[in-house]
Amino acid sequence: MSDDHTTNDDLREVAAVDHQADPDAQPDAPDSPWRTLAAREVYRNPWLHVTEYQVVRPDGRPGIYGVVDPGANVTIAALDDDERLWLVRDFLYPIQRYSWSLPSGRVETGEDSLRAAQRELAEEVGAITDHDEDWSLMGTYYLSPGVATQRSYLYLARHARLGAPQREGTEQAMLARQRPLREAYDALLRGEIDNAVTALGVLHAWQALRGPQT
Amino acid sequence: MSDDHTTNDDLREVAAVDHQADPDAQPDAPDSPWRTLAAREVYRNPWLHVTEYQVVRPDGRPGIYGVVDPGANVTIAALDDDERLWLVRDFLYPIQRYSWSLPSGRVETGEDSLRAAQRELAEEVGAITDHDEDWSLMGTYYLSPGVATQRSYLYLARHARLGAPQREGTEQAMLARQRPLREAYDALLRGEIDNAVTALGVLHAWQALRGPQT
Numbered sequence: 001m002s003d004d005h006t007t008n009d010d011l012r013e014v015a016a017v018d019h020q021a022d023p024d025a026q027p028d029a030p031d032s033p034w035r036t037l038a039a040r041e042v043y044r045n046p047w048l049h050v051t052e053y054q055v056v057r058p059d060g061r062p063g064i065y066g067v068v069d070p071g072a073n074v075t076i077a078a079l080d081d082d083e084r085l086w087l088v089r090d091f092l093y094p095i096q097r098y099s100w101s102l103p104s105g106r107v108e109t110g111e112d113s114l115r116a117a118q119r120e121l122a123e124e125v126g127a128i129t130d131h132d133e134d135w136s137l138m139g140t141y142y143l144s145p146g147v148a149t150q151r152s153y154l155y156l157a158r159h160a161r162l163g164a165p166q167r168e169g170t171e172q173a174m175l176a177r178q179r180p181l182r183e184a185y186d187a188l189l190r191g192e193i194d195n196a197v198t199a200l201g202v203l204h205a206w207q208a209l210r211g212p213q214t
Numbered sequence: 215m216s217d218d219h220t221t222n223d224d225l226r227e228v229a230a231v232d233h234q235a236d237p238d239a240q241p242d243a244p245d246s247p248w249r250t251l252a253a254r255e256v257y258r259n260p261w262l263h264v265t266e267y268q269v270v271r272p273d274g275r276p277g278i279y280g281v282v283d284p285g286a287n288v289t290i291a292a293l294d295d296d297e298r299l300w301l302v303r304d305f306l307y308p309i310q311r312y313s314w315s316l317p318s319g320r321v322e323t324g325e326d327s328l329r330a331a332q333r334e335l336a337e338e339v340g341a342i343t344d345h346d347e348d349w350s351l352m353g354t355y356y357l358s359p360g361v362a363t364q365r366s367y368l369y370l371a372r373h374a375r376l377g378a379p380q381r382e383g384t385e386q387a388m389l390a391r392q393r394p395l396r397e398a399y400d401a402l403l404r405g406e407i408d409n410a411v412t413a414l415g416v417l418h419a420w421q422a423l424r425g426p427q428t
Contacts, residue, residue, distance in 0.1 A: 029310040033387035061384035096243040139405035169273035173247040192351035
């Protein structure tokens, strides 16, 4: 944490940074109890960037805030006409293990979230639907909003059917299978699904088909 | 993405990095289809660090993988004897807005996740319970495992009662209130909760009290 809030050579004044020059620039919301003095991009790769903001905290003390931006995510609960859900098994490098999850991926720059969901389902599972009307947005979730801007769009795809997957080079180890939605929902309630967006996708798909059970 | 996988001055050989020297060092799991050649810490602050790994991807091509480590998280669904749930309202800097969520925070280095949950509930809400037996782990979730190592431990606290909150300087704008668990569960089913761990905490607290409703 910085000991004072004077800018230095590494820190550009926020006032001088506009959104076109730097998509990370984050002017303070009108109701923010934080005050942002400067922004510095500390890391960027094609999938992720990290910005460190020099701030005045809500208690008036100087500090920093590191914000991670991995872009938006789409996650898809795709069901065939027998209410079987598609899951994919992939090796997740950050946690160093294989995991079953709903098909999921990044919304590319300028891409609509529905198109991203359709693209990811086609790439990872090879499943498609005949009509855009088979798709609906079930919810949107911030995944770790104290650290990251990342938001996930959860889509339901009904009447999906299989084509051929077109996986990326990083996804060569991926497998797809189907499981009855009811089984996946029971696994969720038993705490056996350990991926947050997969768990929420299964919950909302169940609710969409069964209606509220409160 | 790098065009080859030769190491350079900025990249330490993974073989030379042990966990004591660098907690980010990540030897490949035996079943990993990725091969890690080197690791380089690209950003660190007291709450977050980011490591870039130089890798051979599952398709045999060279590449990089950026991994974010914000540490583990605890999230608490705390209920009083009338099944009212505590929620806190705080300004979330990364998404630049106020949000209601379950009390939540970081597991400090060396801290047990149950103690972290009890500490965060006391700090943010001022609520305590009389017995450790009032606490149970409802589930653990990876929040964004394609990007981050972060895992959240979801705790249920029963028979909680109010003391005085002891918030940190960054939490001066925080408010707490109570809401009947049933109302929170209905809001979840309507897609009105946009924070992933809060949604999962409400789901599992409902299931813990009501039992499976499948």
